[in-house]
Amino acid sequence: MAIVKDNILMQLVRGTLGKHYIIYERNGQIIMAVKRGPSRKKPTQKQLEARHKMTIASARAQVMMADPEIKAYYQSLAGPGQNAYNMAVKDAYRSPxxxxxxxxxxxxxxxxxxxxxxxxxxxxxxxxxxxxxxxxxxxxxxxxxxxxxxxxxxxxxxxxxxxxxxxxxxxxxxxxxxx
The missing domain is CATH 2.60.40.1220 (Immunoglobulin-like)
Incomplete structure (x- = not known):
């Protein structure tokens, strides 16, 4: 992974270069990295459970984003590089x-x-x-x-x-x- 600084060409480029590299922006920094492919390993039972739990959390978060008051509440808690949806997923992932x-x-x-x-x-x-x-x-x-x-x-x-x-x-x- 490389962080690109002061390069005019890279300031305008986003996406993939061939099948090997990806260029994206996160928190105001441009990052160039080797593109990852899908894993060839079979997921473990814990990974499958975590994926299922995340699917449910995501669905609950989408419902929460329909309410403007709740969306504003989660947005007030979001930090840099985060948004209201991220906070809602985090809340829906864990029970009190x-x-x-x-x-x-x-x-x-x-x-x-x-x-x-x-x-x-x-x-x-x-x-x-x-x-x-x-x-x-x-x-x-x-x-x-x-x-x-x-x-x-x-x-x-x-x-x-x-x-x-x-x-x-x-x-x-x-x-x-x-x-």
Whole structure:
């Protein structure tokens, strides 16, 4: 790979030279490199899974770009050489992380993080038999990390199920057994 400087001819040229070289621009620099061909190796199972996950993330990002407000949000987070679509794909590739679920009297406090932002947290309270007693949306706290849900009852032997979701709709589910 070569970075081209102060060459008038190369300032105007982009694309491929024969079957061997490619000239492109990235972050204001003109780069000339050997053209890569397709790999001759069979992809591994992990590579196939990553490709599938990227296909889903790309599809979700395209849907997100249709909303001008969300597109503006992602554009505000983009750095040099990035755009709103890149940020949306990055957000759609990873699900939010539920770090902890704790009980404070009748409140269920969920600590959830995401590289961009957690859009919603749903809390379900189940009894010992697994029937849903109540469910609802948690409210974001002042620290922008903790989510609070006011439960009417927390039955012994039951459990609390938390579903955290980000803007593209990726979800993470975590459970807490009640004693």
């Amino acid at each position: 992380e539920v770090q902890s679920i704790r009980l404070e009297k009748e409140d269920v406090v969920v600590t959830a993080k995401n590289e961009f932002r957690v859009a919603e947290v749903e809390v379900k309270v189940l009894d010992a038999e697994g029937a849903i007693i109540e469910s609802g949306q948690a409210v974001l706290g002042r620290n922008r990390v903790d989510w609070y849900y006011k439960a009417t009852a927390l039955p012994a032997g039951g459990k609390v199920i938390v579903v955290a979701g980000n803007l593209p709709g990726c979800q993470t589910v975590k459970e807490l057994l009640l004693t």
